[in-house]
Amino acid sequence: MKTPKNLLESCDPGQRILIDLDVGALPSGTPIKIRAHVIRAEKPGPTALLLGGVHGDEINGIEIVRRAVSSGLLRHLQCGAVIAIPLLNVYGFLNYSRDVPDGKDVNRSFPGTSNGSLASRVAKVITKQVLPLVNFGIDFHTGGWAHHNHPQIRYSPKDHSAQVLAKAFHAPVTLASNTIPRSLRNTALEMEKPMIIFEGGENLRLHGPSIDCALQGIQNVLVAQGMLSTATSKAQPDTLMLNKSSWTRATKAGLFEWCISSGNWVEEGQTLGYLRDPYGIHEEEIVAPRKAFIIGHDNSPVINQGDALFHLAWVE
Ligand SMILES: [Zn+2]
Structure with missing residues (x-):
């Protein structure tokens, strides 16, 4: 029997594709799929994950990854690949909710199981089909209900590689914060995949300055990884490094x-x-x-x- 291709192998060097990953169905029978863009350069190199919508009502995160894909930012990758998933928690997005319909939080359900709760099944798609393929990732979030976050990057102080990524991102604030059990960042840390979190704005609202800052941050990280050229980088104010x-x-x-x-x-x-x-x-x-x-x-x-x-x- 032929082994099914993984996300990266499905895309030839120099190409970009859109792949649907099955996660389940609505009670109506409508299938729910997680849509992943895979963009590969001709030359081999690191693979980056850009992830949005772990929380379905955190629209800035979804919009950031959508714009990264649609704006042309990733059009001239020098090497490696980007896996971009704008919307992970389709269920929450449909219901204007942080969680899936049973009230569980995807970001407290990692690493997940393929026969567990809905949140756990969504988490498992990332743990099994995406994390093994990537070298690092950026998970884009937004503040909670009526809660505004100043644009910031969070990284685990136990993870030196994540600290390097966080500094390269160059958000207005860079905060060292420990990982939460059963979160994506915690599972990524255990798998030795450095993962940083972006936070900006408030749920169910678009916040232009946060989105702009995140798109610049993606560019900064990809430049630092040698995946993009430095041509369009402009002078940016210092990041504020905080740890409590x-x-x-x-x-x-x-x-x-x-x-x-x-x-x-x-x-x-x-x-x-x-x-x-x-x-x-x-x-x-x-x-x-x-x-x-x-x-x-x-x-x-x-x-x-x-x-x-x-x-x-x-x-x-
Ligand atoms: Zn969130």
């Missing part, structure tokens, strides 16, 4: 108004925002617990006790 972060959470439920948003430094004791009851009686000032850079903030005007309001990062 924590959340400032709401002590009370109520109305929330921020005074300062992501992308700014704050001093210890500086006013970040206010929590108020809806009746004009109580008001609580939220202050910065330390000097830090705001890498994410909540845009929801109505919040519950314990909700994450500001994501602060600094160097320790």
Whole structure:
């Protein structure tokens, strides 16, 4: 029996193809497929993974990979190959949801199994059919519901190769953060495939500056890997290297108004925002617990006790 070709072998050198990977079907019987672009240079070299839509409502990540494929950025690969998957979690995308319909998070279901939950089956496609073929990857995310993230790259401090990729990407913020069990980044680390995470903007909204920054980052990484020429690189501001972060959470439920948003430094004791009851009686000032850079903030005007309001990062 002939062994089926893998993604890379299906594409001849110097060619690009679109491959559908089967993952399942909707209750209606409509098949669900993960669509992967494979773009190969004539010359051999590293294989990169560009992945979006692990969380179905994180549209910036999907749009970044879509634009990378459609803009011509990958048209002149000098060597190697790119596997670009704009939308992994088709189920979540259809439902404007981070998760798959049973409520499970694909990014907490790695490495996955082919006979487990839906999220686990989606994860397995990446673990089995994609990760073994790549040398490194960039996983593009977006902030959560009503949560805006300043454009940033996250890498595992245990993974030197990922740190090199993170620096080459040259996002406005580069944050060292440990991997979460059962996440894609954790499985990639175990398979010795350096993987970095991009975060930018808020779910269900396109954020132009984050998308532009990510496309520049893809170009920077591919140039650093020798896969693209340096011709179009332009001067970019320094990246801010940070290695600690924590959340400032709401002590009370109520109305929330921020005074300062992501992308700014704050001093210890500086006013970040206010929590108020809806009746004009109580008001609580939220202050910065330390000097830090705001890498994410909540845009929801109505919040519950314990909700994450500001994501602060600094160097320790
Ligand atoms: Zn995400």
